[in-house]
Amino acid sequence: MSQTDYRVVTKTVPTFYFVGVTTRQSSIMKVFPRWMEAIGRPEIVIEGIDHPIHDNPEAYRQTVTQIKYDPLSLGALVTTHKIDLLEAARDMFDELHSSALLTGEISSISKRDGKLWGHAKDPLTAGLSLDAITGEGYFGRTGGHVLCFGAGGSGKAIALHLITKQNRADRPERFIVTNRSADRLYKMQAMVESLDTDIEFVYVQTADPQRNSELMESLPDGSIVINATGMGKDTPGSPITDEALFPRNGIAWEINYRGDLDFWHQAMAQKESRNLTVEDGWLYFLHGWTQVIAEVLHIEMDEATFQRLAEIAAELRPPLVYKPRGK
Ligand SMILES: NC(=O)c1ccc[n+]([C@@H]2O[C@H](COP(=O)([O-])OP(=O)(O)OC[C@H]3O[C@@H](n4cnc5c(N)ncnc54)[C@H](OP(=O)(O)O)[C@@H]3O)[C@@H](O)[C@H]2O)c1
Numbered sequence: 001m002s003q004t005d006y007r008v009v010t011k012t013v014p015t016f017y018f019v020g021v022t023t024r025q026s027s028i029m030k031v032f033p034r035w036m037e038a039i040g041r042p043e044i045v046i047e048g049i050d051h052p053i054h055d056n057p058e059a060y061r062q063t064v065t066q067i068k069y070d071p072l073s074l075g076a077l078v079t080t081h082k083i084d085l086l087e088a089a090r091d092m093f094d095e096l097h098s099s100a101l102l103t104g105e106i107s108s109i110s111k112r113d114g115k116l117w118g119h120a121k122d123p124l125t126a127g128l129s130l131d132a133i134t135g136e137g138y139f140g141r142t143g144g145h146v147l148c149f150g151a152g153g154s155g156k157a158i159a160l161h162l163i164t165k166q167n168r169a170d171r172p173e174r175f176i177v178t179n180r181s182a183d184r185l186y187k188m189q190a191m192v193e194s195l196d197t198d199i200e201f202v203y204v205q206t207a208d209p210q211r212n213s214e215l216m217e218s219l220p221d222g223s224i225v226i227n228a229t230g231m232g233k234d235t236p237g238s239p240i241t242d243e244a245l246f247p248r249n250g251i252a253w254e255i256n257y258r259g260d261l262d263f264w265h266q267a268m269a270q271k272e273s274r275n276l277t278v279e280d281g282w283l284y285f286l287h288g289w290t291q292v293i294a295e296v297l298h299i300e301m302d303e304a305t306f307q308r309l310a311e312i313a314a315e316l317r318p319p320l321v322y323k324p325r326g327k
Pocket of ligand 1: 179180256257
């Protein structure tokens with residue numbers, strides 16, 4: 001297909017795209033219109049573009065063509081296809097932010113001064129979420145390490161966020177990451193080694209719940225365990241066994257907010273006995289969306305605006321209820 005073969009639909013209303021897999025099921029479809037009213041831009045509509053996982057490169061180029069050449073197509077938030085879309089359509093972007101160049105993916109497509117921009121917002125948005133969970137100086141205070149299951153987009157973003165922390169007390173001494181395929185671990189290692197860091201990174205290729213659990217049980221008290229595999233939402237199960245013990249006084253962070261969330265339930269079961277702080281991915285969802293909206297609509301996402309939008313979204317949030325196993 002040549003460039004001229006791609007279709008461009010001339011939109012009659014300003015349109016913000018959500019590029020994903022099952023976009024209709026996301027909370028954003030209900031939240032977005034309320035947010036646009038709140039920021040005084042009720043004319044902007046959201047439209048989902050669903051691609052199957054690892055879609056044909058031409059399909060990604062069609063999506064980027066629509067945004068690039070239709071004046072009322074304002075931009076997009078990209079999920080799941082962050083790496084594939086950039087690889088398929090890199091030459092169509094006029095500018096790529098350094099975050100996109102470093103991580104090799106984009107979650108935000110926007111237009112500025114006639115140029116098409118790609119940004120990787122996850123290092124910022126995963127970072128904002130993690131900072132809100134830990135508070136300042138967490139690692140200096142606790143001596144905890146980080147164990148992250150999954151070396152995909154989010155795992156890499158969390159690593160990058162911690163590497164760039166200025167204060168020693170905000171950086172863990174050790175960051176262990178496990179992943180099913182070796183390829184993602186190599187890519188993460190290449191990113192880490194291109195940067196200057198005193199964090200010791202340990203890469204473990206496994207998807208074995210027993211092995212993941214052993215790694216978790218070897219952590220010092222106060223450590224942070226993150227489920228960035230998509231298990232419990234995109235695929236069934238959890239990266240750890242039901243019997244595995246979480247670190248005492250530690251943090252368990254399930255980065256999704258919907259689905260069966262097995263890992264979150266496993267952590268909730270030990271909340272009291274291990275004095276565990278248990279978090280889900282709702283805040284990450286909010287930061288992810290508000291930062292891309294700010295980029296696409298050229299608005300400032302200050303604290304007051306973020307809080308206002310967070311309150312609106314909370315009214316529409318699907319309930320998350322802890323159910324002990326077997327009940
Ligand atoms: N709350 C939010 O707003 C928010 C924001 C971002 C992401 N998320 C969610 O977070 C999840 C991860 O996102 P992502 O963008 O990082 O996805 P991703 O790039 O697909 O990464 C997931 C990684 O986990 C690995 N994996 C799968 N099962 C594993 C296991 N049992 N043990 C170890 N590694 C395993 C995969 O390995 P392979 O290399 O073998 O495939 C893959 O590299 C998704 O469900 C996404 O929807 C939520």
